[in-house]
Structure formats: C-alpha cells, structure tokens
Amino acid sequence: MRTASQSPATGTGGEPGFRGVISVSFGAADASADHDADGVSRQDLRFASANPEALANLRSVLAHSRVGVRLVLAGPPADVHAAASAVAVCGLVDEEITILCDEVGPRVIFCGHCHTSTTTDHAIGTDVVCQGCATTLTFTDHFSRRVGGYLGFSAHAEEAA
Amino acid sequence: MTATALQTKVHPALEGSLLLEVTSVRAQTNSITSISFGHPLGEQLPSYVPGSHLVVQYGTGANSYSLTGAGSAPTEYTISVLRVEDGAGGSLAMHALSVGDRVQVSRPRSAFAPAATAKHHLLIAAGIGITPVLSHARYAAEWGASASLIYVHRPGTGAHVEDARELLGSDLTECTDRNSFREVLTTKLTTQKLGTHLYVCGPTDFMDSVLEQARDLGWPKGLLHSEAFSAAALDDGQPFAVNLVRSGVKLDVPAGVSLLETLESAGLNIPNMCRKGICGECAAPVLRGAPQHRDLYLTDQEKADNTTIMCCVSRSLDKELELDL
Amino acid sequence: MSTAVNDKVRDTDVLPERIKHFPFPFSGDIYRYSANVEPCGKVVTTEAGAWGGRLLHVDEHYLAELKDRDEVLDRDPSRLQVLPHMRPAVWDAISTLLPALAEEYPDTMSFDREGNICRWRNSLQDLDVEFTFGDDDSLPMGPLRFLGSQIQDDLVFLDQRQDSLWLDAGVVTFAADWSVGFDVGMKFMEVHHPVPRVTEEKIASRAEQFLMRLQPGEKYRRTNWTLTIDRRLDTSTETYPNWAHDRVTIADDPALPDRLHLRVEIQHMIRLPHSGAVLFMIRSYLLPLRDIARVPVWRENMGRVLAELPNDMAEYKGIIHYRKAASDWLLAN
Numbered sequence: 001m002r003t004a005s006q007s008p009a010t011g012t013g014g015e016p017g018f019r020g021v022i023s024v025s026f027g028a029a030d031a032s033a034d035h036d037a038d039g040v041s042r043q044d045l046r047f048a049s050a051n052p053e054a055l056a057n058l059r060s061v062l063a064h065s066r067v068g069v070r071l072v073l074a075g076p077p078a079d080v081h082a083a084a085s086a087v088a089v090c091g092l093v094d095e096e097i098t099i100l101c102d103e104v105g106p107r108v109i110f111c112g113h114c115h116t117s118t119t120t121d122h123a124i125g126t127d128v129v130c131q132g133c134a135t136t137l138t139f140t141d142h143f144s145r146r147v148g149g150y151l152g153f154s155a156h157a158e159e160a161a
Numbered sequence: 162m163t164a165t166a167l168q169t170k171v172h173p174a175l176e177g178s179l180l181l182e183v184t185s186v187r188a189q190t191n192s193i194t195s196i197s198f199g200h201p202l203g204e205q206l207p208s209y210v211p212g213s214h215l216v217v218q219y220g221t222g223a224n225s226y227s228l229t230g231a232g233s234a235p236t237e238y239t240i241s242v243l244r245v246e247d248g249a250g251g252s253l254a255m256h257a258l259s260v261g262d263r264v265q266v267s268r269p270r271s272a273f274a275p276a277a278t279a280k281h282h283l284l285i286a287a288g289i290g291i292t293p294v295l296s297h298a299r300y301a302a303e304w305g306a307s308a309s310l311i312y313v314h315r316p317g318t319g320a321h322v323e324d325a326r327e328l329l330g331s332d333l334t335e336c337t338d339r340n341s342f343r344e345v346l347t348t349k350l351t352t353q354k355l356g357t358h359l360y361v362c363g364p365t366d367f368m369d370s371v372l373e374q375a376r377d378l379g380w381p382k383g384l385l386h387s388e389a390f391s392a393a394a395l396d397d398g399q400p401f402a403v404n405l406v407r408s409g410v411k412l413d414v415p416a417g418v419s420l421l422e423t424l425e426s427a428g429l430n431i432p433n434m435c436r437k438g439i440c441g442e443c444a445a446p447v448l449r450g451a452p453q454h455r456d457l458y459l460t461d462q463e464k465a466d467n468t469t470i471m472c473c474v475s476r477s478l479d480k481e482l483e484l485d486l
Numbered sequence: 487m488s489t490a491v492n493d494k495v496r497d498t499d500v501l502p503e504r505i506k507h508f509p510f511p512f513s514g515d516i517y518r519y520s521a522n523v524e525p526c527g528k529v530v531t532t533e534a535g536a537w538g539g540r541l542l543h544v545d546e547h548y549l550a551e552l553k554d555r556d557e558v559l560d561r562d563p564s565r566l567q568v569l570p571h572m573r574p575a576v577w578d579a580i581s582t583l584l585p586a587l588a589e590e591y592p593d594t595m596s597f598d599r600e601g602n603i604c605r606w607r608n609s610l611q612d613l614d615v616e617f618t619f620g621d622d623d624s625l626p627m628g629p630l631r632f633l634g635s636q637i638q639d640d641l642v643f644l645d646q647r648q649d650s651l652w653l654d655a656g657v658v659t660f661a662a663d664w665s666v667g668f669d670v671g672m673k674f675m676e677v678h679h680p681v682p683r684v685t686e687e688k689i690a691s692r693a694e695q696f697l698m699r700l701q702p703g704e705k706y707r708r709t710n711w712t713l714t715i716d717r718r719l720d721t722s723t724e725t726y727p728n729w730a731h732d733r734v735t736i737a738d739d740p741a742l743p744d745r746l747h748l749r750v751e752i753q754h755m756i757r758l759p760h761s762g763a764v765l766f767m768i769r770s771y772l773l774p775l776r777d778i779a780r781v782p783v784w785r786e787n788m789g790r791v792l793a794e795l796p797n798d799m800a801e802y803k804g805i806i807h808y809r810k811a812a813s814d815w816l817l818a819n
C-alpha cells in the first residue's frame with residue numbers, strides 16, 4: 001500500500017465525523033483528479049490494489065465518517081469492484097458512490113462451479129483457467145456487484161467426453 | 162354509535178376489507194385517542210409491515226390512520242387519532258367509537274416501510290406523526306435493530322410519550338419547542354454513522370423542512386423516507402361512460418369499478434390475464450376520447466397515440482370513450 | 487361427434503396423475519417471452535386435466551424431491567443464501583407458508599401459533615416440531631433450510647429499496663441453469679441481464695414495476711419452461727460440468743423420448759405481510775416427451791414450438807443442439 005500525503009496513517013482510520021469527499025485510487029489511477037470538489041473537504045486514499053489490508057483500511061475510514069460523505073473509487077475493474085462491494089456492506093447506497101472504472105485492466109472471474117475468483121486481463125468472451133478447480137472457463141458480461149466479478153463457466157463441458 | 166358504525170355498503174377503497182370490533186378506547190391526551198380493533202371471534206389478524214396504515218370507513222367516507230404496533234401476527238390493530246374539529250368528520254367519528262362497535266377497515270397497506278439494510282434508523286416525529294414511527298421503533302426493538310427518535314411535542318400534549326421513553330430510553334430526544342428541535346436536528350443530521358436511514362412523519366411543512374435540511378447537508382435521496390399516504394394503490398378514479406360501437410351499447414363505468422369488470426358484467430368476453438396492467442392481454446381499440454393510461458404495458462408512444470386502452474386498470478380523461486368492441 | 491367426445495374423455499381418464507396435473511405451458515404453436523403473470527389460484531384446464539388451484543402442491547415426488555434437496559445442500563451449502571438483513575423475511579415466509587400448507591393439506595399437516603411459539607406437524611415426514619418465531623436457534627438446521635425441507639418449491643427473497651428489487655436471499659437447489667450463489671445481492675434487472683429479449687422488450691422492467699406495486703396478501707404466478715435431460719432437478723451452474731455433455735449426445739440417443747423432459751416452472755410471486763419482502767417461489771415439474779406424446783394436442787403444440795423457436799432463445803435455453811431431434815420425434819409420432 002502506498003499512502004499519499006493527506007491520507008490517514010494505516011490502521012487509524014479517517015478524521016472523526018468526516019462528511020466530505022473520500023477519493024480512493026487504486027494502482028496508477030487518480031480519483032481526486034476526476035472529481036471536482038470545490039470548497040468541499042476531501043481525503044485522498046491511494047492503494048496499490050484492493051487487497052484485504054486496503055479494504056480494511058477503507059472500512060475503518062468509513063467507520064469514522066458520517067452521512068453526507070461521498071466516495072469516489074477509481075482504478076482497474078477488479079479493484080474498484082472489490083471496493084464497491086466492501087463499501088456496500090457498510091450501508092452506502094449507489095448515490096453516495098461514484099465509480100471511475102478503467103475500461104481495460106484486470107477483472108475478476110467468478111467460477112460458477114467452485115466459486116473461486118480468478119483475476120485476469122483477458123477480454124470478455126475469451127477463456128481463462130480457474131485458479132480453484134483448473135476448469136477452462138468462458139465468461140460473459142453477467143456481473144455480480146456482491147462478488148465484484150463476472151460469471152465464468154466451463155468452456156468445453158458440452159464437448160467433453 | 163353502533164348503528165352508524167355498522168356499515169352496509171363497503172367503500173370502494175376497502176375492497177377485500179375486514180369487519181372488526183372495537184376492543185378498547187383509551188384517551189392519550191385531551192385531543193388524541195387510541196382505538197384498538199380486533200376480530201369479532203378473536204382470530205389473529207394479518208401481519209403488517211411497520212409504518213403501515215389502515216383505511217377506516219366512517220359514514221360515507223374513509224380515512225387513513227397509521228398503525229402503532231410492530232406488526233407481527235397481531236390480535237389487534239391500534240391507531241391513535243387526533244380530533245380535528247373542522248375536518249371532514251373522520252376524526253370525530255373515530256372519537257365517537259366505543260367498545261363493541263363494528264367498523265369496516267382495509268387490510269393494512271404499506272407505504273412507509275423501514276429499510277432492511279439500514280445500519281441505524283433515525284426516526285423523527287412531530288405531534289400525531291409519532292404513530293407510524295412508534296411502529297418502526299417497536300419493530301427495531303423486536304429484531305434488535307439500532308434506532309433513535311427525535312420527538313417534537315408540546316408539553317402535556319404528546320401521545321405515546323411513555324411508550325417512546327420505555328422503548329428507546331436514552332435514544333429518545335424530546336423537543337418541546339421549534340428552536341430546540343432545530344438545534345437537535347442539525348446536530349443529529351451531521352453526526353450519523355454511514356448507513357443511517359432517516360424517517361420523518363408529522364405536518365407536511367415539518368416533513369418538508371426536515372427533508373430539505375437533510376438534503377442540504379448531503380443526505381442522498383435513498384436514505385430519506387417520509388410518510389406518504391396511499392402512494393401504493395391505484396385510486397378509484399372518476400366515473401365515465403363507454404360507447405361500444407360494434408355492439409351498439411353504452412355502459413357506465415362507476416368510480417371504483419374497472420372498465421374490464423364493466424365489460425364483463427355486460428356479457429362481453431375480453432381476454433385477460435393479470436388484471437393489473439402488465440400482461441397486455443386486455444387491450445381494446447379506442448376510436449375516440451383520451452384514455453387515462455394507468456398500465457405498465459403500453460409504451461409512452463402508444464399511450465400518446467390514444468388508440469389502445471388496457472381495460473383492467475385504465476380509465477378515461479374524457480366523459481366518454483368510444484371503443485371498437 | 488358424440489362418440490369422438492366420449493373417446494377423448496376415456497383417453498384422458500386413464501392418463502396418470504403426473505400428466506393430468508402437468509402445467510403444459512403452450513397455448514399454440516409459437517412461444518415468445520411475455521409478461522405472463524396472472525392471479526394465483528385460477529384453475530387452468532388443459533387437454534389432459536387441470537393445474538393451478540393452489541399455491542402449494544404436494545405430489546407423488548414430495549419425499550424424493552426433498553431428499554434430493556437435502557443432499558444437494560449437504561454437498562453444496564452455497565445453494566442457500568441469506569444476507570443478514572433478510573432474516574425477518576425468512577421468518578415471515580415461515581409464518582406465511584406453513585399455515586398455507588396446513589390449510590391445503592389439513593389431514594397431514596398442522597400449524598399452531600401462540601404468541602411466538604409455533605408448532606408444526608407434518609405426518610408425511612413424521613415430524614412434530616416446536617420453534618420460536620424469530621429465533622434462528624430454535625430450528626437446528628436454520629429457518630430457511632427448515633422451510634425448504636417442507637415444500638418442493640425453491641424460494642427466492644427480494645428486498646425492495648431505492649426503487650428496485652434486490653435478490654438478497656434464497657434456497658435454490660433446482661435451478662434451471664443459474665447460480666443463486668452468484669446472483670445473491672443483485673438487482674432484479676441485473677439478474678435478468680443474460681436473458682435475451684427481455685431487456686429490449688421492456689419485459690423485465692415492467693415485471694419489476696409490477697412486483698414493486700404488489701400489496702401484502704396479493705398472490706400472482708407465471709410459468710416458464712425449458713428442456714432437461716433425465717429427471718435431473720439440480721441443473722444449476724455449479725453442476726453444469728456433470729450434465730452439459732448430455733446436451734450434445736441426446737440428439738442421437740434412441741432413448742431421447744424417455745430421457746428428454748419438458749421442464750415447467752410454476753413461479754409464484756407474493757408480498758410477505760410483515761417484512762414487506764417479495765417472495766418468488768419456483769416449483770419445477772418434469773414430464774418426459776413420451777408422456778407429452780400421449781396427449782395429441784400437446785405433442786403437436788410442443789413439436790411446432792420447438793421447431794419455430796428463434797435461435798437466440800434456443801441458445802439461451804441450452805436446447806439448440808437437440809431441439810430439432812425432439813421436434814422431429816414429436817411431429818413424426
């Protein structure tokens with residue numbers, strides 16, 4: 001995790017009672033650049049990826065924030081989707097979240113057979129090997145916000161002997 | 162009172178309604194009375210969603226009142242009614258009820274439901290607006306949900322004050338004047354943890370100002386809830402006539418009766434399935450007149466064309482419609 | 487003329503119950519998606535008999551299907567999903583469906599409730615249990631699994647908020663090619679995203695609007711259909727690798743008329759009275775083509791529907807490889 005200038009130190013969470021804009025950037029993205037927040041107080045959080053530690057940090061910032069806050073999530077699909085899923089569990093509604101998702105970049109494929117998530121750079125309609133059950137999966141644009149990923153299913157099951 | 166309370170003709174808004182008996186009448190304050198209704202044979206009544214209201218018939222009219230219980234498998238429905246001397250007469254009729262009177266009431270209707278996903282319920286009530294909010298507080302207590310209440314009432318005139326104190330303890334803030342309420346509200350609106358939902362009930366200007374201040378302080382629409390009676394069900398509509406050109410008959414469609422029902426009772430065989438304006442089966446060609454489209458089936462363009470009417474739910478903007486039937 | 491009618495009566499009289507009560511879904515030679523919802527409880531007469539008089543239906547497969555469900559849940563607990571805020575809805579379904587079942591089958595089932603203490607008896611399963619409404623621990627297997635062990639329907643619960651319905655709980659062991667473990671937490675429109683035509687034709691959005699207006703106590707239903715090879719109820723995404731291959735081989739299998747089943751779902755939609763959740767119930771009936779063919783009108787209807795069905799719908803339903811073989815057999819008979 002990289003921590004930027006205005007972001008809180010790891011583990012301490014945000015400024016108590018914060019009701020401004022929280023910009024969360026993953027990887028090389030910059031959520032703050034995309035959001036015009038004149039006169040509104042803001043916090044910038046920067047993470048290399050949406051790993052468990054980063055999500056725990058984000059949750060702790062939210063736990064210290066108060067209704068009125070707005071959240072901007074920017075970065076590759078896999079990270080932004082994982083973060084959006086985590087903050088929905090905190091009770092945030094769609095209106096409170098702006099998602100700035102890169103068009104390309106890693107996405108999560110959820111195996112419909114063993115339920116393991118595999119992260120891939122492949123495009124929709126192509127195949128990927130499930131990290132859980134080694135099945136070759138094909139995937140479409142059927143997306144689950146809770147899982148933060150796309151449904152994959154066995155690409156060759158119908159042909160297989 | 163029994164004679165007038167016992168209704169013979171059921172008001173159209175009370176379709177599928179229940180004939181219940183007054184089981185208790187308790188004065189809450191000088192002007193607010195709580196009335197409970199039970200099944201004449203003591204049977205359990207249908208459960209209801211917290212924040213629901215009942216439509217209660219009186220004389221030729223019918224009024225909506227919020228239920229104050231939590232709503233799970235009730236044996237009684239309890240409402241609290243503020244006497245309005247210059248109203249349409251509903252509240253006076255309610256205040257004249259006594260134990261044993263029979264009253265026609267609707268099934269409970271839900272239009273002010275709690276959000277199941279809320280992390281905290283911030284309830285705000287003024288005056289008689291306490292009633293649906295009390296229902297919410299009771300439900301939250303039953304399911305172990307977190308709730309707090311700001312209750313604005315003038316000293317000595319608040320209904321259910323004891324109930325609220327007992328239910329909420331230190332999570333109740335009572336305000337007895339507008340100024341102290343303004344301060345409390347500002348503090349509360351800026352200190353709620355994420356996932357808090359706000360519910361407000363009271364006089365319209367009170368609700369409007371609370372909602373406006375919440376929006377100004379950044380509360381998104383999805384977290385704001387206010388009591389809006391009868392938003393859910395379709396109203397009875399106005400009476401109109403239909404001229405069936407091919408059959409050569411003219412029929413009256415009274416308020417509270419659908420065009421489909423009218424056509425069926427005149428012996429016409431109209432295909433139908435959902436009777437709710439969604440399946441598209443009951444379409445009838447319109448030759449003249451503007452239908453009042455209330456269905457979910459026709460597209461906006463088709464509605465604007467006024468050449469088709471879905472007879473199960475739609476009515477007429479004109480006094481008469483001409484149909485190709 | 488009169489002898490013809492008599493012949494027909496005699497024919498259907500000897501048909502077994504599974505055919506007589508089968509909810510044959512086609513009324514002509516063409517099938518398209520539509521918002522085919524209607525009030526629950528209306529009896530539909532078919533060429534072979536009738537269906538639809540009740541919300542809950544116990545048939546000859548009752549014990550076998552519940553055993554099947556139990557085994558599926560033991561193998562794969564992900565078929566049961568309850569997001570935490572749906573607990574009240576599950577209890578609401580218990581206190582709505584068990585009394586309804588007892589009312590339908592008073593000779594074998596009964597439900598009594600005093601305050602929050604409930605007692606459920608079901609002599610078909612030799613069961614007599616007491617539990618406390620709202621207390622998950624009072625039902626050792628958990629409230630939703632318990633409810634799923636009493637009725638043959640799969641159950642899906644939708645929460646209504648922010649102008650949408652959200653699929654937030656369910657016990658689905660007999661899915662027709664979908665995954666409740668993946669779908670849980672989605673909005674109604676997201677759930678229907680893979681279905682061809684229903685978004686463009688606004689069928690799904692109209693259905694959602696309709697469902698959001700449902701008042702407590704209102705009950706509606708619709709049917710949906712697909713084809714299933716063998717009497718396999720669990721055709722979920724999870725087990726797809728086990729059964730997908732049959733889709734290719736069945737076309738050339740001489741046993742096709744006995745192995746291939748028309749699968750019809752009677753789906754009920756009700757608003758639960760206390761939680762306000764929408765309950766979606768899916769009851770699956772399977773009938774082999776050999777049985778369908780015993781009713782001449784069904785044989786022809788289904789044969790023509792399969793032949794005419796547009797490719798995108800046939801592809802989505804997973805029947806594209808063998809619908810011609812099925813249609814040919816039905817129409818040649």
Ligand code: HEM
Nearest residue numbers: 519520521522642664677680681684693710711712766803
């Ligand atoms: C109330 C709750 C409902 C739920 C939870 C639900 C759920 C589902 C699911 C999970 C699928 C499978 C999608 C996939 O392939 O992943 C599906 C398919 C479908 N649904 Fe729904 N549905 C509901 C109501 C309705 C209604 C009211 C309609 C129409 C009026 C409808 C129309 C359809 C159609 C046409 C399909 C495609 C079926 C096929 O061809 O096999 N659904 N639904």
Ligand code: FES
Nearest residue numbers: 436440441443473
């Ligand atoms: S009967 Fe379905 S739209 Fe009128």
Ligand SMILES: [Zn+2]
Nearest residue numbers: 111114130133
């Ligand atoms: Zn896998």
